[in-house]
Amino acid sequence: MSPAKRSTETTLQLRSSLIEHARRLIARDGAAALTMRALATEAGYSVGLPYKIFTDRREIVAAIVHIEVEKLRATCDELVERAGTATVAGNLMWFAEAFLDSPAVALTEELLSDKALRQSVTATAHDAGMSPGALPVVLSRYLAAEKQADRVAPHIDEHAFGFLIAGALHNLLVAGEAWPRPARPELEQILTATAAAIAVAR
Missing domain, CATH: 1.10.357 (Tetracycline Repressor; domain 2)
Known part of the structure; x- marks a missing residue:
């Protein structure tokens, strides 16, 4: 059985959360510290979750x-x-x-x-x-x-x-x-x- 599809509202909440954690990571450790893995750790999510919300790091930076x-x-x-x-x-x-x-x-x-x-x-x-x-x-x-x-x-x-x-x-x-x-x-x-x-x- 395939997992339930994430609602649009939940996706937007996750997106907002990841962006905010990315901002904090950059402010504290600099731009080079922002990786998908580091972001997942910073936000307390699984390593693969950022890839389900954003295509790549560039998309996060743009956001x-x-x-x-x-x-x-x-x-x-x-x-x-x-x-x-x-x-x-x-x-x-x-x-x-x-x-x-x-x-x-x-x-x-x-x-x-x-x-x-x-x-x-x-x-x-x-x-x-x-x-x-x-x-x-x-x-x-x-x-x-x-x-x-x-x-x-x-x-x-x-x-x-x-x-x-x-x-x-x-x-x-x-x-x-x-x-x-x-x-x-x-x-x-x-x-x-x-x-x-x-x-x-x-």
């Missing part, structure tokens, strides 16, 4: 990055909504950490080297309104909102600073062993100095 693209879009929206609250430096640091702490960052090298995977993720990013040009636009909108809140000086070119901050974050995104990222205190110091440079004189 993770697609989710992260949606999360980044929500983070961008929230950044603009934060204008006028907390501090400009604190908001920029919050955004930088949300951006750089994404599991997708650990997968950057793989995305750049795998053409099919890169094309899939690029299509998802464009559909979500998160094309490469979106980051400077979002940061410019945030700085413009802070200008309206009288926390960024009127003479500041928000488009120029938005582009510069976005470029810095993008460079940190692709940083590796040869060019390591600054430690969090150093990054916070850099963003605090940036915020001070564009602040309204009191």
Whole structure:
């Protein structure tokens, strides 16, 4: 007698569970640690189960990055909504950490080297309104909102600073062993100095 067919709901639950465990595995041990066997162990499932939900590791990676693209879009929206609250430096640091702490960052090298995977993720990013040009636009909108809140000086070119901050974050995104990222205190110091440079004189 053949085993009962797994329901669509159960399959979706297993898929979601495996993706979440894959995210945790990458965050803790790095992208290279993500194998189908390691994922099964991490999630407490049989070794063969991930293969019943996903075709291969590439499909898991694509699923993770697609989710992260949606999360980044929500983070961008929230950044603009934060204008006028907390501090400009604190908001920029919050955004930088949300951006750089994404599991997708650990997968950057793989995305750049795998053409099919890169094309899939690029299509998802464009559909979500998160094309490469979106980051400077979002940061410019945030700085413009802070200008309206009288926390960024009127003479500041928000488009120029938005582009510069976005470029810095993008460079940190692709940083590796040869060019390591600054430690969090150093990054916070850099963003605090940036915020001070564009602040309204009191």
